[in-house]
Amino acid sequence: MKKIMIKDMPQHIGETVKLGAWLANKRSSGKIAFLQLRDGTGFVQGVVVKEEVGEEIFATAKGLTQETSMYIVGEVKADERSTFGCEMNVTGIEVIHEAVDFPITPKEHGTEFLMDNRHLWLRSRRQHAIMNIRNEIIRSTYEFFNNNGFTKMDPPILTGSAPEGTSELFATKYFDEDAYLSQSGQLYMEAAAMALGRVFSFGPTFRAEKSKTRRHLIEFWMIEPEMAFVEFDENLEIQEQYVSHIVQSVLENCKLDLERLGRDTSKLENIKAPFPRISYDDAIKFLHEQGFDDIEWGDDFGAPHETAIANHYDKPVFITCYPVGIKPFYMQPHPERDDVVLCADLIAPEGYGEIIGGSERIHDYDLLKARLAEHNLDMDAYAWYLELRKHGSVPHSGFGLGLERTVAWISGTEHIRETIPFPRLLNRLYP
Amino acid sequence: MKKIMIKDMPQHIGETVKLGAWLANKRSSGKIAFLQLRDGTGFVQGVVVKEEVGEEIFATAKGLTQETSMYIVGEVKADERSTFGCEMNVTGIEVIHEAVDFPITPKEHGTEFLMDNRHLWLRSRRQHAIMNIRNEIIRSTYEFFNNNGFTKMDPPILTGSAPEGTSELFATKYFDEDAYLSQSGQLYMEAAAMALGRVFSFGPTFRAEKSKTRRHLIEFWMIEPEMAFVEFDENLEIQEQYVSHIVQSVLENCKLDLERLGRDTSKLENIKAPFPRISYDDAIKFLHEQGFDDIEWGDDFGAPHETAIANHYDKPVFITCYPVGIKPFYMQPHPERDDVVLCADLIAPEGYGEIIGGSERIHDYDLLKARLAEHNLDMDAYAWYLELRKHGSVPHSGFGLGLERTVAWISGTEHIRETIPFPRLLNRLYP
Ligand SMILES: [Mg+2]
Ligand SMILES: [Mg+2]
Structure with a gap:
């Protein structure tokens, strides 16, 4: 049989x-x-x-x-x-x-109890549905990048230097050297893009951040595409096509899972490129009009600000061209203004927050060298990265999408701890 | 235009x-x-x-x-x-x-020089071809598992305990606790298989091994499928179908790359399921017949032994049922013999060595508990793993395929350092 x-x-x-x-x-x-x-x-x-x-x-x-x-x-x-x-x-x-006294029954359980029993909690209908949606986002991510000329390139996890300083990094001994767990593979992906043109990574990243919010994981997965010969606008177009593709794939292939989770799918059906764009300048003005007096030009947005902006749209929204002072050293300056950079964050609707950060990268050797110096970064550790600008440097752009925040949004899951099989949180390393 | x-x-x-x-x-x-x-x-x-x-x-x-x-x-x-x-x-x-004095010219360069310039070396034709083949193996891996009812589940990288003891592990401080970088996600994948049925992981793993051979990386990628209701024989069938699928996909989609590398594709065309099986017992006999007097029943194979066995076949070969003493604690015993376990290693042809290790896992609570004790493993750390056998335990099996060794074999690359974008080796953490 x-x-x-x-x-x-x-x-x-x-x-x-x-x-x-x-x-x-x-x-x-x-x-x-x-x-x-x-x-x-x-x-x-x-x-x-x-x-x-x-x-x-x-x-x-x-x-x-x-x-x-x-x-x-x-x-x-x-x-x-x-x-x-x-x-x-x-x-x-x-x-x-025969199972005797399975601890997770249809009745309500406390969060810590469920987290201690994560290896069993995964068997429940709700967790099963979330994992199916996570799987479909992963599957359709590969589909999108494979179909659009990208090569998967895996940046190293263990690195001798840190992209943006050594705060919030996990450290380990690498035989006789000091090593750190990667927070982002981006710099390596830039080298890969100069070799393979369009590349993407998809792997775990680590942030030793003492945050305990419903949006933060210590260990999470990121998709980081990087593209040679792609400038600011085309970068956003690729992002909106990618995000549309994964949302529509989940809608098509995870109907029962979305239903099981009680997800309002009418909010997802509309998620198709193009997405709206608002400049940082206009976002600040908008927030002031909405009565926010706790933010001024030059400040980074907090979650309430992002939510207020996102609520104004029924699609994810790009906030573009942030002040240079609140963004990393490697972002390309705006061609007409030296106070903002060619970057964009993509904010999900319904209060799920930032799911993508991206930018055009500096391709000029002298400018990048000056920025490294301004940020007091170790020139030896970044020598290889700087050297990419010495040999046939080209305009290039990239972005990073956080998998778990995207799962949370699409599945309608309030807390990010349910979006990954075995979440790592502050005080949570078991099971 | x-x-x-x-x-x-x-x-x-x-x-x-x-x-x-x-x-x-x-x-x-x-x-x-x-x-x-x-x-x-x-x-x-x-x-x-x-x-x-x-x-x-x-x-x-x-x-x-x-x-x-x-x-x-x-x-x-x-x-x-x-x-x-x-x-x-x-x-x-x-x-x-304009590029001035690009350091990697068409002439010969020393290995250390090329490794120091890995960020530029990736631009060469040969590296480009290997990365394309790596990408196709990744793509066809997702294709195979997605098409065969598997769900991608990501086990954690940071763990409080180690599957097989803490030797050869990278350690880090996880806030106030000790954590280790995962050598294998298998135990977590077993929990996932009890929840999702058929699951696979695909992520980086870490081995702080002081080996300096052409087959070892410190950081490498593994595919680890785990399947509920799947016993020993079906596990091997899935493995041979999977390996056949990736080899045939590379042959079909990487013709120019294989040609550029001078790969003898006639050796790959034949790689179609089923693959031959030889028991450990018979493999020892075979080696003795071939004149090997440096190995006896109970010893693990070295690279020369694996190569001698592999050379006898024109396909990968499963070596089955190893002695219990040289295999990990979680392997299911042979139903008729207590000295061997229901495991198999898959040895690639042409001297490329072991690419898969797999087994049926112990599903009986008492037996697993006894094995944990025999191996002096910390019962608290493994409590969740043992508990999987308490609630509807089922026969299940899984395996782990090393991506880089598989890339080396299929692309015909002698040294594993060329099979990953930024190799991590003993004394090699840069770039
Ligand atoms: Mg932001
Ligand atoms: Mg072996």
Whole structure:
């Protein structure tokens, strides 16, 4: 008999199949038991009718506890009432392992309890749906960049120097040297773009920041594309196409997951390029008009400012051309103004905050050297980076998208800790 | 005018297009110059005819130095003599930035010099070809697992405990706690497989090993699939299908790269499932027959042993069922013998060594607990891992494929340092 996965059941209507599955939930009467089965690829209802299966199998079905594992056999039947489209008419159950007192029940649990049991919490419907959406964002990210001429290049995690100083970095001994865990692969991606043209990275990054907010993780994943011969405007166009692609892919391929999470998908359907742009200057004016008196030109935005700006739009919004003083050393100056740089942050709608930071990069050797000096950065450590501007330097741009913030936004998850399988937070290194 | 990428030129025959490009090489006479152009997506020849372009543009072309960057305009012409299928009849050149004394010339350079200049060395044809093959292996890896019901799940890099003891681990302070960089995400992937069924990870791993061989990197990338309800044999079948898929994908999509590297592709064409299997017992016998007297039953294989075994086959070969004493604590015992476990290493042909290690995992709570104790592992640190066997434990299996060794094999690259953009080796943390 064919062993199949739940997700493939709609292609086997009328066939008798075998599933490896766990019991997610059940209800039963004296004559019929309804088993909510999960196998990681989906959820399906198994119907066990006493008259059909006999006393013994029916007793087994009625006795199944939450998370008990089994091989279960039955006929796949179309079922229009279920969102999934089919159910299983069970004819046999072989229990593999009985679960006793599974700690995460359908009732409410405290956050710390759930976090301590993250290895089990992942089995719940809600976490399962979020992980499916995360997976679809990853899949469609590769699809987008592979289809648009990008090469995946992996920057190193262990580095001898830090892109923007050594604060908030995890340090380790690298044999006899000091090394740090990467906060961003961008500088390496610039070298890669000079070699491969259009490149992207997708890997973990680390920030030893003592923040404890619903938007911060200590370890998180970033997508960092970098493109030679691409200037400021084209950089934004690629970003809006990319973000549109992942949102539309999730809408298309994760319908059941979005429904399970109660996500208002009407807010996502509209997320198609182009996205609005507002300059930093105008954003400050707008905030003043809205009554914010806690910010002035030259300050960076806080979460309430970003939310107020984002709420003015029904799509992600680019805030462009920030003051040079609040942005990193490597950003290309505005061609007509020396007080702002050619950068943009992309702010997600609905209060989910910044999901992308990007800019055109300085390509002039002398200017970059001056900026390194102004920022008191170690010239030896950055020698290779500076040298990229010595040999056929070209205008180039790039950006970084934070995976977990994007998952939070698209899935409608309030706290970022649920958007990664095993979150690393302040005071949270287990499991 | 359309700005396009070199890789797309064959779709623009007869059109006048604009490229952003660097000069890789050139040769010229008094009347004609042949520019070897690169833009990261490919290499193409630009032909500059003095009579057609006039004195000024021709002088510019003749004066171009290696790695000078430019926008270059011309008509795309079909050219049957070139492997690429077309060339550019140049009509205009706008130099962006002149490269002076690019250090990596077509002549021979020492390894340390090339490694110090890795950020520039990546621009060479050979490195470009290897990176393309690496990219295709990554792309086809996602394709395989996405198409076969797997969910990408990212295990944490920072962990409070170590899968197999704390030797060879990089340590860091995680605020007030001690943390280590992951050598493998496997244990976390087992938890993920109990939640999502079939999962895979693909991320960096770290081994603080003082090895300096052509097969070892300190930081390398691993693909680690883990599958619930999958036992020993099915695990091997999935592995051979996966490896076949990436080899055939590279053959199909990286023809020019393989050619540039001089790879003997006849050795790759044959790499299709199924792969041969030999038991550890028989492998020891075979080695003795071949005259190896430096190994006996119970010893692990060294590189010369693996090569001798691999040379007996024209496909990768699974060596199965190793002695329990030389394998990690979590491997499922053989059902009929307590001296060997249900594991297999996959050895690549042509002396490229082990590319996969995998096994069925212990699913019985008591047995796993006993093994943890035998190995003196900290029960508190592994509590969550052990607990997976308490709630609906199921037979499950997984494996880990080393990306860089696989790139080395498929691309025919002798030393692993060329298979990753910025290699981390003993004494090599720069650039
Ligand atoms: Mg910001
Ligand atoms: Mg081995």
